[in-house]
Amino acid sequence: MVVLPTKKNRKILRAAGIWGLVFMLAGCSLLPVEEQELQPPLVEPVKETLTIYEVKRSDIAKGITGDATFVSERMHYLHFTESGARLVALNVKLGDKVKAGDVIAETETSDLDDKIRLQEIAIEKIEIGLKQELQNKPADDPALRIKALDLESARIQMRSLQSQLKRSRLVAEVDGIVSYLDPIKPGDEVTAYEDIVTISDPRQMKLVYTAAGPNDLAGVQIGMDASVKLKDKTYPGKVVQTPMSAPPSGNKTADEINAKSVVLRVEGLPADTAIGSHADITIVTEQRAGVLVIPRAGLRSYMGRDYVQVMEGESRKEVDVEKGIVSATEVEIRKGVSEGQRIILDN
Secondary structure: OOOOOOHHHHHHHHHHHHHHHHHHHHHHHHOOOOOOOOOOOOOOOOOOOOEEEEOEEEEEEEEEEEEEEEEEOOEEEEOOOOOOOEEEEEOOOOOOEEOOOOEEEEEOOOOHHHHHHHHHHHHHHHHHHHHHHHHHOOOOOHHHHHHHHHHHHHHHHHHHHHHHHHHOEEEOOOOEEEEEEOOOOOOOEOOOOOOOEEEEOOOOEEEEEEOOOHHHHOOOOOOOEEEEEEOOEEEEEEEEEOOOOOOOOOOHHHHHHHOOEEEEEEOOOOOOOOOOOEEEEEEEEEEEEEEEEEEHHHOEEEOOEEEEEEEEOOEEEEEEOEEEEEOOOEEEEEEOOOOOOEEEEOO
């Protein structure tokens, strides 16, 4: 049997439906409004900036440039021959003029001076006694022989004491200027054969350029011309010694310097040029005229391969090349590119 809703029930159902619809609408208004997704901004691609160089012919030179110093051709190196003694006096400063015989430095000697004086007295007494004996006794008398032996012994002892004194002092052998001075101070122990003072003869000078190492002087040969700039004036020079031609000096410091130095003779120097003066030198070791030249930034190397990047229209390609002279800023190209081609420089 089907039960139909009464009029009253129909009103209740209608009211419930209306309120349900209201609640549904209200619930929808409480939900968050979904934001519209933004499109990513359009990024304009970065354009590559290329530095282009057009291959051309030019002159190129390779050489050595640097700061050189005027030094004496005759230098005397002073050092002690025994280690362990303490320095008590250093009597010169850098640039001082000295005379042959001047005492330059001294180490401690304790009472050595007194011993030498006492020995001088002992020798003199023996000599006086020997003269007296010679007046009273025949030449073959044994007493005279004993006196003579005493005198010889005393003189040997004197020579030993004087040798000790000599080893404790550094004495100038020539007139000159102190051109090098070790930073050793009184109270420091000296080391055998370590140069403490260099005395240079100012009457004869040479110009010396010292590189970081022997490889930096590759290509320099005796007889090469040099340009020497001194006080805004340029003078002609010539290479007279290279590391290969440097004779052994017998001095460790000098030999180490010679192994990475070139010596130049300079003509027409002004009279006021002194030891220690500086000059800028240029020695051209290799040069070529009218060859294809590019900046060094255009040459690329990888695992022994030399190549350049050539622009052809809007594209580029790698081209193997054969390089020639390489200077500080440019490279000679012997094969691989031709005049007028455009290459890309490495930024």
